[in-house]
Amino acid sequence: MSRAKLSQSGIELPLFPTTSVGSFPKPDYLTKGRARFKRGEISLERLRELEEEATTFWIRTQEELGMDVLVDGEMYRGDMVAFFAERWQGFEMGGLVRSYGNRYYHKPIITGELHWTGPTTVNWWKFAQNQTQRPVKGMLTGPYTLMDWSFNEFYGSRKDACMALARELRKEVEALAHAGARIIQIDEPAISARPEELTFAIEAMHHVTDGIEAYFITHICYGAFEYIYPELLKLPVDNFDLEMSNSKLDFLDHVKAYPFIKDLSFGVLDVHSHRIETVEEVRERLQKALAFLHKENVWVDPDCGLKTRTVDEAIQKLRVLVAAAKEMRGREGAFASRCG
């Protein structure tokens, strides 16, 4: 069904389409450029040039590697929540808090009524898409995660804050779709945080996606899926992009008990490990997935964004991923049926 939806929008994909979750490591010149910009040593225009150069590098790299659905690599973002909070009304930027180990992020604070201030990601999506014939995903952070990963000093409840974010995020989705994005990914890594809130998280996603012509993906990672599956499948998206390898494919046990009824982007690379997986390892992971999933529903990608790896590590990992997907195509049939 989802392949038919993609086909209708002119996108034909092979079996086991390869993609990435979103972020890539920033090349050294951009990391240094961002630090210099913070110190006031280079202009915003110069920083923008460096971000464009890095985005172009990653588009070329993904094409050379043979990826099927591309991402812009988020060279212009520091953090997936702060990026939106810095641009929308109603947020203030909070101080640093720890994410894990030695990783920290600026956690925003909702201090007033939230307002979308105009296209936030559209120009970057256009910039990336203009450089390639392959589809580039529009990339957004979902309303539940924007709410959960911000402090709330304004709205009376978490649900109120989430719904306000959904209302504003829909405007960004409409702008992306209007600009031509046919695949839009809405990241919701926080969605398993409080299982009792899944109902309003689903309601919020309906506000964001209902009636908009696009193939929607949601990325979820490092959560306790056992508490929200199969209820999770009610999220109104076509494809679930799930971290699998970090959790040793545990999620498949749940799929065994209740069939997965949508497309699944299957995380085959542990993004927190420096070690480069072997083609055989990745292929084995995919073969395990095929015991429970239909081959036409399986996409292949890393567990999560690769931004914490080095540029070389990220490229090597993606090379393995593509090689494994190609081997699987050879085994399972050349190309998927085009009628879905």
Next chain:
Amino acid sequence: MELLLAGVGSYPRIGDDPSLQNLRRVTDQWEKGQRTREEVRRATEEATRLAIQEQIEAGLDLVTDGLIAWHDPVSHVAGKLEGIAINGLLRYFDTNFYFRQPEVKEPVRWKEPLLKDEFLFASQISEKPVKPVLTGPYTLARLTILSCDHYKNLKSLVLDYAQALKKELEILALAGASSVQIDEPAILRHSEDWEMFREAFDVLSKDTRLSLILHVYFGDPAPLYESFQELPVEVLSFDFSYSATLKDKIASLGSEKPLGLGLIDGRNTRMETETEVLGALHKLVPKIRAPFSYLCPSCGLEFLPRDRARGKLAAMALFRKSLGNGGTP
């Protein structure tokens, strides 16, 4: 009754000022092979010193070392036990903070001190008593992947963790600790496991000369309140931010044990008002039939930016002052 001010665990390891980012910098360079482990240790100690200093400056009577050396509340404790391997990342309850998940491969046993060196360092530099913090046996077991045939059920793993932590309590007592906080957030989500939880605390408390403080957070303690009162611990410390009924329950039933009143939300930057906190204290304090209790944050403070964490601790001191009579209403 005397109302004391206490920290309950973690403290921010970083601040927005570059001078407060040395530990991050040194650790990052160590990960790239540019620094030695000894340099990371020194940076950790410096950050610990600062965390303790800020707690004392805010007026706390009982401090922690801020858990500055901890990667996370689970792997830092479980990772040093025999039989445990450390696995991938998993979200810590409903936070945006991730821990490395333990995997049990063989029977769990204590093999080396877990917190002794950190406790000795903190005690040496602190003018105020330092309270070590241990993640409890039930929470550790709940968050552990079972990969060996030795454990047929959760209870057997909980009790082995309890035996291992009991040994650590002895070590901490010998090192000079007078109280230890045991964190058990997981029990608030699994009240059906109460019996094994209680048995684990029987193990921990047997023949100990330590004052055990049970701290539960990230959930509503009200449904288990009466059961908590029966546990062999000296102090019960609660997160009030998840419960609509806990204050009423305590006001109604009172408490035979000293309480940790976690009325200061460690998960949100919004500052509590004096009206809110004093209102709660006036309701709760007269019902506590014990010589002392603590006013404290609902959970460790590393979920907040450093300026807000400091601000909240300073506000606690003001609230106590406003309460008057040295905290005795």
